[in-house]
Amino acid sequence: MLNRKVAIIGAGATKYAMHFTKSYYDLIAEAYRNAISSIGPEFDPKRIESAWLATVMKNPIHGSAITQATGLIGLASTRVENMCVAGGDAFRNAVLGVASGAYDLVMVIGAEKMCEPDFEAGGRAAFGWPHPEADYGLSAPGILGMYGSRHMYEFGTTKEQMAMVSVKNRKNAVGNPLAFFRKPVTVEDVLKSPKICWPFNLLDCCPEADGASCVILASEAVARKYTTKPVWVRGVGMATDQQSLSDKLSLSEMLPVILAGKKAYEMAGIGPEDLDVAEVHDCFSITEILLYEALGFCEKGKGGPYIQDGNGYIGTRLAINASGGLIGKGHPLGSTGVGQICEVFWQLRGEAGDHQQPNAKVGLQNNTGGMAFSCSAVNIMSV
């Protein structure tokens, strides 16, 4: 249990896009300015004591990048590199920082420049060396493709069901001005889009993007000073397993997600049936189906029918990826998790505009990634 309550009091983000005219530092500064402005003019950012920076692809980058971009000299700042889980995990560390009593006011920033010349080298490195199975061609689509094939074989999941995930998320992104892709697609569009690797067509895959996101966290006393609408952190969970596919116990379920979810649900005293919104890591359409099962939204093997039956849409019991998700909104790795938390914050405050889930009170955020998808973070919030 956490020793004291932790609240999110502000959030800000850039649009996810190909920001050729904005540097990495520009993106950090923009997300930061939007976050502090969201609290109001009485907020003094110099009171922020510690920060966590989630960045994966831009190496070397370390915590003082935030200081460089914001001018907050003296700030404690940790850079978290936990591949696609960096954002959600940086958030967990920030929550621990406030709950520990050491800090009353902290910040999490996720930032990534994917659309830069240097990215190619970074990307090759990220999904290749030093993964022991990289020599066999196991890029991210290759690995998730094996999960997808196995899911189809064991449970009869179809390509049409996978496509429905993309259709839902692209539909949601239409309502989100921060999203990269704001044009809806049909199941037929997905199935006719270029083939990537079995069982994925192009529109089963999320787009890379540039972007940054920022959330500001406070202890209860400080939160009450700045806002009448705090969003409370109820549970944080993170789990890992081994980094080789050949070590996995199963390819039809995602063990780190199951374990991270269990930890977060237990700490929160909240179950999947209590959730109104969930922002989950749909890097590929099959990933979201695997996450339905791993996070307890439906039974194991039933993820395909779950989306086919019309679940997950805004206005149903649980809106999943109301923001558009990675598929609709884009995936700037380190920013993704922090951006998901921004989205949950806005949803729970009723500030999500054209993609608002009505009457949302409880929300979940999930990142899943790392070598052979060996890491997952789950965070739960409520008003």
Add this chain to the structure above:
Amino acid sequence: MLNRKVAIIGAGATKYAMHFTKSYYDLIAEAYRNAISSIGPEFDPKRIESAWLATVMKNPIHGSAITQATGLIGLASTRVENMCVAGGDAFRNAVLGVASGAYDLVMVIGAEKMCEPDFEAGGRAAFGWPHPEADYGLSAPGILGMYGSRHMYEFGTTKEQMAMVSVKNRKNAVGNPLAFFRKPVTVEDVLKSPKICWPFNLLDCCPEADGASCVILASEAVARKYTTKPVWVRGVGMATDQQSLSDKLSLSEMLPVILAGKKAYEMAGIGPEDLDVAEVHDCFSITEILLYEALGFCEKGKGGPYIQDGNGYIGTRLAINASGGLIGKGHPLGSTGVGQICEVFWQLRGEAGDHQQPNAKVGLQNNTGGMAFSCSAVNIMSV
């Protein structure tokens, strides 16, 4: 203040060396085994709930590398990349984790393979791109050389005084079986060693090395279960400033160290006059002199006379880098800070063998680094 007490209950490390026959994962496993063995056979490592991994140079590497190396499936694990400050800052995060109430038992591992073919690319990246001043040749020796020149100009610090830092640390390393260089040197040896860049000769510079280190932390109740000799964490501090030399307010003092030290001393209620041992970040001889001043061991500008007057040696009031420091022991970036904490742990328990500071009760650990030395971590411990 921390909401509850946090203790170090175990520590283990590899020798720092060119470990051509050991992989990155081998080094993690060796440090981990040594740490858990140090607690005793009744300790069940499966009870470790969360881990922090400090690695700088091996990208991409993320938290599940620990899971891969140890088999602790389900472990929460965050990789911290904060350049040379990664180890001390990963430790701070672990302390926050226990103090938060979320975890009763956590682990910090620092690990680095510097002596690999891939390192060259990593190293070039680390000290070059994307530092805005990299195009002017500002590698680590280049940057610290400017600090050194300025210190000589402002305060009359001499090359002989700098050499005395190397002499002290190389002398201490003779007594440390984990150290890379176990042969003493003289001031003359340092001054006659090959020139690197003004004002440094080769023996003013620390050697790169491979290595890993591990400490295990617990809440008070759990610590009491496993040991009668806990080492208590008293204060953690971290601070940053901007990443360009051209933005620095001064090149004759290290602002992030001053600010990080202030935070740690305040949280601990301990001042520099209370310390018996200090492991500080002597990446170059001048750095240690700057750290004497920044950490309050002597007045500003008096670092040169401080070492010349015989301070800092084992057996004097405050033993500085009794382990041999980075200059004598070696500098595997992510491991360095965690290894310094291992050393303080052994010193405070009277287990430091031939390099023991008599009757040590209070110790400090410091890392300093990042682009243009924009980051610093200071942690304070006592029995």
